[in-house]
Amino acid sequence: MQNNNNDINLAQQIPSITIEDEEFDYRSYLNAAELSAIEHEVAILETREAAGIEALKVVQQHRGWISDDSLVAIAQCLGISSAQLEGVATFYNLIYRQKVGHYVIHLCDSISCHLTGYDEILIAIKHHLGIEYGQTTADGQFTLLSNPCLGSCDKSPAMMINGIHYQNLTEQSVVAILNGLNLNLGESHD
Numbered sequence: 001m002q003n004n005n006n007d008i009n010l011a012q013q014i015p016s017i018t019i020e021d022e023e024f025d026y027r028s029y030l031n032a033a034e035l036s037a038i039e040h041e042v043a044i045l046e047t048r049e050a051a052g053i054e055a056l057k058v059v060q061q062h063r064g065w066i067s068d069d070s071l072v073a074i075a076q077c078l079g080i081s082s083a084q085l086e087g088v089a090t091f092y093n094l095i096y097r098q099k100v101g102h103y104v105i106h107l108c109d110s111i112s113c114h115l116t117g118y119d120e121i122l123i124a125i126k127h128h129l130g131i132e133y134g135q136t137t138a139d140g141q142f143t144l145l146s147n148p149c150l151g152s153c154d155k156s157p158a159m160m161i162n163g164i165h166y167q168n169l170t171e172q173s174v175v176a177i178l179n180g181l182n183l184n185l186g187e188s189h190d
């Protein structure tokens with residue numbers, strides 16, 4: 001990443017942009033690291049508008065999900081409408097518009113996985129975590145979401161958790177994976 005501006009100066013250098021809510025100022029909402037990363041993305045693209053998805057990813061990386069306030073702040077920063085940015089956010093299923101758990105399970109529900117044990121894997125996950133699609137465990141550790149093909153059809157059934165792909169799943173292996181992640185989380189809190 002090549003941005004030699006320090007964070008404070010960068011925040012001050014960003015020009016004022018027409019905002020939808022005059023009470024809301026993205027410069028006091030987004031932190032210096034977020035602003036710096038967004039401006040870096042803007043710098044390598046042709047227009048501020050084109051940086052929408054990358055800006056959403058930046059803020060999600062820092063905050064875990066994209067709240068309404070985050071959406072408005074990013075839209076203001078890029079000089080586009082919130083509605084326009086919402087369209088981008090809802091198009092990408094890896095942008096979360098609701099609070100999610102520490103681990104987000106994307107279980108592939110496309111054809112190859114259906115043919116190789118998707119139903120059993122889904123039941124095993126639901127039973128083990130006690131949640132349905134779209135829900136987060138009470139301890140905030142896991143969210144379960146469905147996902148179109150993850151590109152691992154020759155190694156199905158498959159899922160992705162926080163960007164890591166898990167393939168050739170069985171009912172036993174998926175429970176072992178979830179237990180392992182749970183353990184990691186417990187250790188990282190010690």
Ligand code: FES
Nearest residue numbers: 108110113149152
């Ligand atoms: S159908 Fe599941 S990974 Fe392609």
